[in-house]
Amino acid sequence: MSQKLFTRPQTLKDMATHYCPGCHHGIIHRLVAEVIDELGVRDKAIGVASVGCSVLAYEYFTIDMFQAAHGRAPAVATGIKRVHSDATVFTYQGDGDLAAIGCGEIVHAAARGEKITTIFVNNAIYGMTGGQMAPTTLVNQVTTTSPYGRNLENSGMPIRISEMLSTIDGAKFIARVAVNNPANMSKAKQAIKRAFEIQLRGEGFTMVEILSTCPTNWGKSPVEAATWLEENLIPYYPLGIFKAPEEVVK
Amino acid sequence: MAEKILMKGNEAIGEAAIIAGCRHYFGYPITPQTELTEYMSKRMSNIGGVFVQAESEVAAINMVYGAAGAGARAMTSSSSPGISLKQEGISYIAGAELPCVIVNIMRGGPGLGSIQPSQCDYFQATKGGGHGDYRNIVLAPNSVQELADITVQSFELADKYRNPVMLLGDGALGQMMEPVDLTMIKTKSIVAKPWAATGLRGRKDSNIINSLHLKPEDLEKHNIHLQEKYKEISSKEVRYEAINTEDAELIMIAYGITSRIARSAMDMARNKGIKVGLLRPITLWPFPELVISKLASRAQAFLTVELSAGQMVEDVRLAVNGAKPVYFYGRMGGMMPNPKEIYGQIVNIMFGKGGL
Numbered sequence: 001m002s003q004k005l006f007t008r009p010q011t012l013k014d015m016a017t018h019y020c021p022g023c024h025h026g027i028i029h030r031l032v033a034e035v036i037d038e039l040g041v042r043d044k045a046i047g048v049a050s051v052g053c054s055v056l057a058y059e060y061f062t063i064d065m066f067q068a069a070h071g072r073a074p075a076v077a078t079g080i081k082r083v084h085s086d087a088t089v090f091t092y093q094g095d096g097d098l099a100a101i102g103c104g105e106i107v108h109a110a111a112r113g114e115k116i117t118t119i120f121v122n123n124a125i126y127g128m129t130g131g132q133m134a135p136t137t138l139v140n141q142v143t144t145t146s147p148y149g150r151n152l153e154n155s156g157m158p159i160r161i162s163e164m165l166s167t168i169d170g171a172k173f174i175a176r177v178a179v180n181n182p183a184n185m186s187k188a189k190q191a192i193k194r195a196f197e198i199q200l201r202g203e204g205f206t207m208v209e210i211l212s213t214c215p216t217n218w219g220k221s222p223v224e225a226a227t228w229l230e231e232n233l234i235p236y237y238p239l240g241i242f243k244a245p246e247e248v249v250k
Numbered sequence: 251m252a253e254k255i256l257m258k259g260n261e262a263i264g265e266a267a268i269i270a271g272c273r274h275y276f277g278y279p280i281t282p283q284t285e286l287t288e289y290m291s292k293r294m295s296n297i298g299g300v301f302v303q304a305e306s307e308v309a310a311i312n313m314v315y316g317a318a319g320a321g322a323r324a325m326t327s328s329s330s331p332g333i334s335l336k337q338e339g340i341s342y343i344a345g346a347e348l349p350c351v352i353v354n355i356m357r358g359g360p361g362l363g364s365i366q367p368s369q370c371d372y373f374q375a376t377k378g379g380g381h382g383d384y385r386n387i388v389l390a391p392n393s394v395q396e397l398a399d400i401t402v403q404s405f406e407l408a409d410k411y412r413n414p415v416m417l418l419g420d421g422a423l424g425q426m427m428e429p430v431d432l433t434m435i436k437t438k439s440i441v442a443k444p445w446a447a448t449g450l451r452g453r454k455d456s457n458i459i460n461s462l463h464l465k466p467e468d469l470e471k472h473n474i475h476l477q478e479k480y481k482e483i484s485s486k487e488v489r490y491e492a493i494n495t496e497d498a499e500l501i502m503i504a505y506g507i508t509s510r511i512a513r514s515a516m517d518m519a520r521n522k523g524i525k526v527g528l529l530r531p532i533t534l535w536p537f538p539e540l541v542i543s544k545l546a547s548r549a550q551a552f553l554t555v556e557l558s559a560g561q562m563v564e565d566v567r568l569a570v571n572g573a574k575p576v577y578f579y580g581r582m583g584g585m586m587p588n589p590k591e592i593y594g595q596i597v598n599i600m601f602g603k604g605g606l
Contacts, residue, residue: 044449046320058458064447066319067460069342072312075304079316079324080302080447082274087449105312108305 009033011042022215022222025053025121027179028061031189032090032119035196036063041088046080048073052094053127071102074109077116088196091093096126099135099159106165106207113170113204117195120161120207123214124233131217135159138236142215144201145191158236162209166242172204173242178211179235180226191241203245211237254429259394259419261431263353264289264402267325269435272351273299274324275311279304280332281365282421283355296355307332311339311352318348319459321446323405327353329421330371331362333379339416341380344476345461349408351401352386355424356557358584366584367421369506372561375418376535383473385480387415387487388506388534393495394428400532401436404512409441411483418534420557422507422586488539494520498527500599501545503566504555505531508587512555515592526596534562542569551599552576555592557585 006012019025036045042063049057051070058065068076073091081089098106098120106194109116125143126132132145136158140149150158162176173195177188188210195206211233213225218230264286267275275290287303291530294301300317304344305308310326317324332547333354341465343350358364387407391400397419401592404415447457463469494516495501504512509530519526529545531538546552551574554563563578570576579595581587 043451044451046447048316055462058456058460062456064449064457065459066316066447067346067458067462068315069312069338072308072315072339075309075312076316076319078302078309079274079276079313079318080320081316082302082313083317083320083322084448104305105309108309112302 009037011036011045011062013062015060018056018059019053020216022213022225023053024179024210024212027185028073028119028210028212029057030119031179031185031192032092033061033099034189035193036088038193039071039088039196039200041046041196041200044084044086045088045090046084048077048080048089048091050091050093050097052097054092054094054121057092062168066221071097072107073097073102074114074116074118078109078112078114081114081116088199090119090196092119093121093123094127095120095124095134095136099161105206107168110165110168110171110205110207113172115202115204117199118207119192121212122161122162122209122237123212124158125214125217127217129213136161138232162207162242165207170204171207171243172245173198173206175241176211176237176239178229180211180213180229184239194244198245211239252431253433254431256427257394257430258285258425258427259397260285260355260424261289262394263327263401263417264293265432266398266435267317267351267405268293268297268299269432270323270390270402270437271440272323272325272405273297274317274322275300276302276304276310276317276324276326278304278310278328278332280329281356282424283327283329283353285424286353286355302482307335308339311336311343314350315339315343315346315348318350319447321411321443321448322588323440325351325353326485329355329357330359330368333371333374337374337380340386341382341384342461343414344380344384344386345382346459347412348414348459349412349548351404351408351415351417354419356418356420358582364584365421367557367586368582368584369420369490369508369557370559370561370582371418372556372558375416375510376537385483385535387411387413387483388418389415390418390532390534391423392506392509392530394426395430395545396495397423398430398432398435399401402437406438407487411479413479413483418506420507447470453568484536487533488536488538490538491530491532492532492541493528495527495529495545499525499550500553501527501529501549502553502555503529503531503542505534505562508555508557511587511589512592514589514594516592518589519596524596524600537565537567537569539569542566543571546570546573550574553595553599554578555587556580558582
């Protein structure tokens with residue numbers, strides 16, 4: 001008897017995405033969809049897509065979704081969750097969206113212990129608007145608005161969002177992962193699953209930051225981008241679980 | 251049996267919203283509407299509703315976007331500078347066609363302005379306010395009782411048209427106390443919202459709450475749909491009060507608290523045998539332009555009175571369309587005209603150098 005070992009998650013539509021070759025959004029979408037399937041929460045899942053490359057995420061998931069204004073996804077998710085407390089609510093946000101214009105909303109959603117999960121995709125650059133500097137852009141990294149490299153004097157140091165949110169009591173699970181190789185993908189999926197599980201238990205705010213590539217705006221091939229992520233992003237943004245309920249740390 | 255209780259305007263809005271089935275309020279303190287935020291914080295916990303004091307007006311309106319899109323009757327409130335901050339969210343709500351109620355208890359501007367009553371947000375409220383071609387339904391009560399009644403109607407209109415409704419009052423209405431009968435308020439049953447994003451819950455197809463249409467053909471189609479909806483609202487939902495307009499030579503046009511002062515001025519004029527009438531728009535959008543245009547065929551002149559530099563007067567002039575002279579009298583910065591002052595304007599127009 002043959003057995004099906006690998007199939008498209010029910011939560012993901014069977015269609016080509018608009019993402020650039022080598023971009024990690026496709027992998028991350030898949031991991032989120034697999035987790036929703038495995039937890040059996042598809043019927044009560046509600047996602048919030050943010051502004052940026054992932055603004056069209058609602059095209060790819062087979063669940064109810066919202067598109068939110070720049071940075072406002074955590075506030076929108078708050079409204080949704082306060083109406084449907086039994087729903088599994090997640091935001092899907094990039095670094096421009098979450099760390100710049102939406103910094104207030106994410107900090108206060110965490111502070112309220114809002115029972116939502118944020119998938120924070122950090123590729124250290126603005127993707128959709130064509131490669132401008134983000135709050136997460138590394139020092140000396142060249143972007144269209146830091147053409148001579150991010151200058152510390154002018155723009156300060158990049159923000160480490162996971163470390164910052166870990167200091168907030170209402171945040172119950174904060175992890176930084178990457179999806180640049182199969183081992184990391186597996187860890188990323190575990191982190192996403194734990195974040196959703198903690199939300200389902202009603203414990204508080206959860207976030208998984210996922211380091212990601214932007215080959216187009218970094219001006220690199222997909223393989224070069226994966227290497228650049230490993231050599232440059234991971235040293236500044238260390239992977240790991242920054243905060244978790246005790247049973248998860250064990 | 252009618253049972254009147256003495257209530258502050260801001261609190262009457264809150265209680266009426268609860269009667270209307272609103273169980274989700276998201277707000278942020280700002281004078282002179284803070285009593286409403288405080289009232290909701292007290293009452294929502296008693297009745298199993300949701301009160302969230304947001305971190306900003308921006309977050310509050312986006313919480314409303316989430317709650318309204320999830321199918322709830324949701325409300326937020328603020329005052330002028332705070333409403334400016336909400337405009338981005340209101341544009342998204344209009345684009346995504348979500349029903350919600352936004353209360354603006356106006357204060358003086360521009361900028362931080364003052365905390366005194368004003369009507370200087372008329373343009374912002376009635377002409378869109380945020381980006382894009384859209385309209386809010388804008389209702390302007392003039393008493394504490396009407397604040398309550400119109401709050402309930404606002405929720406019903408919002409649901410009926412899937413459109414944001416703004417209840418536009420001013421600091422005086424929000425702060426003053428008057429007897430109000432809440433037992434007379436009747437709500438229609440809450441409408442089904444099959445479009446809401448609630449989680450699939452057995453539904454086959456996803457519901458998406460969205461204002462993005464990347465293809466120009468799609469966005470134009472969506473805009474045409476919105477404009478058709480606005481046209482329908484314009485033809486069906488105009489509300490106004492006309493007092494002594496039948497034989498009036500001069501018709502005053504005023505809304506909200508100003509209409510009550512203008513009414514006293516009208517009474518003074520009538521006592522002197524001067525034929526003055528008052529038209530009070532209750533919906534500021536849709537504006538009662540047809541009514542005014544009809545009155546222009548008979549009346550000799552119009553006098554618009556506002557707590558602004560002259561904003562509604564532009565709509566009055568459009569409606570009158572040059573048929574008759576339109577005069578304007580306004581006070582700003584929280585200054586309120588007294589009836590005598592307006593009566594002086596009436597006398598000036600009727601018998602002065604710039605007279606009829």
